[in-house]
Amino acid sequence: MSARNNSANKAAARERLRAERDKQAKRDKIRKQSLVAGSGVVVLAIAAGVVLLVNNHNKPSGWEAAAKVTNVVAPKNTSGTDGTTIVIGKSTAKKTLVEAEDPRCPICMQAENAFGTTIHKDVTDGKYKLQYVGADFIDDHDNGQGSKNGLSALGAALNVSPDAFLQYKTAMYSAKFHPDENDDKFKSDSYLLKIADTVPALKSNATFQKDVKAGTFDAWALKLAAKFNKDGYTATPTFKVDGKDLTVPGGQNNPPLTLDQFNSVIEPALK
Numbered sequence: 001m002s003a004r005n006n007s008a009n010k011a012a013a014r015e016r017l018r019a020e021r022d023k024q025a026k027r028d029k030i031r032k033q034s035l036v037a038g039s040g041v042v043v044l045a046i047a048a049g050v051v052l053l054v055n056n057h058n059k060p061s062g063w064e065a066a067a068k069v070t071n072v073v074a075p076k077n078t079s080g081t082d083g084t085t086i087v088i089g090k091s092t093a094k095k096t097l098v099e100a101e102d103p104r105c106p107i108c109m110q111a112e113n114a115f116g117t118t119i120h121k122d123v124t125d126g127k128y129k130l131q132y133v134g135a136d137f138i139d140d141h142d143n144g145q146g147s148k149n150g151l152s153a154l155g156a157a158l159n160v161s162p163d164a165f166l167q168y169k170t171a172m173y174s175a176k177f178h179p180d181e182n183d184d185k186f187k188s189d190s191y192l193l194k195i196a197d198t199v200p201a202l203k204s205n206a207t208f209q210k211d212v213k214a215g216t217f218d219a220w221a222l223k224l225a226a227k228f229n230k231d232g233y234t235a236t237p238t239f240k241v242d243g244k245d246l247t248v249p250g251g252q253n254n255p256p257l258t259l260d261q262f263n264s265v266i267e268p269a270l271k
Contacts, residue, residue, distance in 0.1 A: 103150030
């Protein structure tokens with residue numbers, strides 16, 4: 001091989017090597033840019049996730065949001081500020097029985113099962129009117145939701161009719177459906193709707209079901225419970241006529257818990 005050919009071959013080899021190095025350098029540059037871009041996407045995604053997490057953490061829960069509502073939606077068949085006055089019965093009835101209850105209250109359940117139907121009959125007959133005051137203090141004690149959620153569902157029933165309200169309240173306090181005080185079962189909308197299926201006026205009632213699921217009367221329920229505290233009630237159940245507690249002998253401020261006890265205190269109060 002001549003020296004000229006040898007030199008030419010070496011030059012060609014060097015040129016091929018240089019070209020290959022240039023190609024590799026370009027590939028390395030592209031790969032590096034891709035990694036940097038990818039890292040940027042990952043960083044942005046992480047940052048977005050952190051922002052979303054912070055926003056979700058700071059976002060008020062359903063009840064926190066309801067507490068901030070200023071334009072309260074009240075059910076039909078209510079009156080007073082924010083619709084927190086609930087009076088059921090004939091306008092001709094001269095006396096009004098005030099009944100303060102917490103949906104989760106086990107003693108309220110006992111009273112309701114003992115003489116709730118008697119109260120409903122007396123109201124229907126015009127013997128007296130019934131004023132209902134709702135409370136959620138059991139929720140406050142255990143950071144629960146069932147009392148106020150129960151009040152909201154009762155509001156949805158009252159929006160249908162006073163009779164639907166009374167029947168639904170009876171069903172909620174029934175031995176079949178009322179949970180133990182420590183079981184916050186009323187926080188579940190599906191459970192409250194299950195109970196409502198036993199009330200003819202509420203079963204398959206689309207408006208009632210929508211109001212329960214959407215929490216239409218959540219803000220109202222909180223206002224109703226606030227009225228309980230504002231008006232000076234300290235326990236449930238509490239029964240009053242003409243501003244006086246109906247109590248039975250045997251202890252301080254004992255409410256009636258049997259039908260005989262209720263009859264013994266309601267009759268004198270109506271005179």
